[in-house]
Amino acid sequence: MIPDEAERRFFLSEVCSHEWNLEQDRGRPWPEAEAEAIARHPDREDQIRAFRRNWHLMVPHAYDKSVAVMLGLIEAGVDVTMLTNFASDTFREAQERFPFLKVPRGVTVSGDVGEIKPDRAIYDIHAESFGIDPARALFIDDTAKNVEGARAAGWQGVHFVSPERLARALADLGLDVAID
Structure with missing residues (x-):
């Protein structure tokens, strides 16, 4: 979804980072998580909402x-x-x-x-x-x-x-x- 490697790295380290995602693992609802990320990066709203919508693409198969x-x-x-x-x-x-x-x-x-x-x-x-x-x-x-x-x-x-x-x-x- 983000073809440029530097942009993708920025997105996954600063916008929807591991730490940000871990809060959903802790129980934070996705709408709250999205709102928090959008408040920090309003120009990336579509990408932020796409993260949850397409999470299954990050786990495409079983091992x-x-x-x-x-x-x-x-x-x-x-x-x-x-x-x-x-x-x-x-x-x-x-x-x-x-x-x-x-x-x-x-x-x-x-x-x-x-x-x-x-x-x-x-x-x-x-x-x-x-x-x-x-x-x-x-x-x-x-x-x-x-x-x-x-x-x-x-x-x-x-x-x-x-x-x-x-x-x-x-x-x-x-x-x-x-x-x-």
């Missing part, structure tokens, strides 16, 4: 091997729940686009509970909601600081780097899952 690991764990009888930083409404849209997101026993969506990873509160909310003993649970995340947050909350943690490395880490814990 099949990663999904295979999750489904393999579930098929092996492992209790799998999800804990995600995601705006409430866009997560529900993602569940419709990617039905595998409905397969685990449940999910804590940051936008629903008003807390985000790596803050301790969201790990505690998730553990309480699903009756999980963090010391006996494994938290997997693709962001190292989220894994560290989980560890600080008493969880075991694995930093996801690739499906192959995750499968090896799980095998080291006695959980063999095929990803092919």
Whole structure:
């Protein structure tokens, strides 16, 4: 939507930045987020509104091997729940686009509970909601600081780097899952 690389970089770092988007993950409604960004950059109103309207283009597909690991764990009888930083409404849209997101026993969506990873509160909310003993649970995340947050909350943690490395880490814990 923004073909010029410098313009796109500016837009994603200053207008609709990661920090701005994280507030939707924390529960801020999209209309409020758009109004805030438009107040800062009124000349970019169309682009700002297009961000939410077209968010699905930023997540165009699932990562099949990663999904295979999750489904393999579930098929092996492992209790799998999800804990995600995601705006409430866009997560529900993602569940419709990617039905595998409905397969685990449940999910804590940051936008629903008003807390985000790596803050301790969201790990505690998730553990309480699903009756999980963090010391006996494994938290997997693709962001190292989220894994560290989980560890600080008493969880075991694995930093996801690739499906192959995750499968090896799980095998080291006695959980063999095929990803092919």
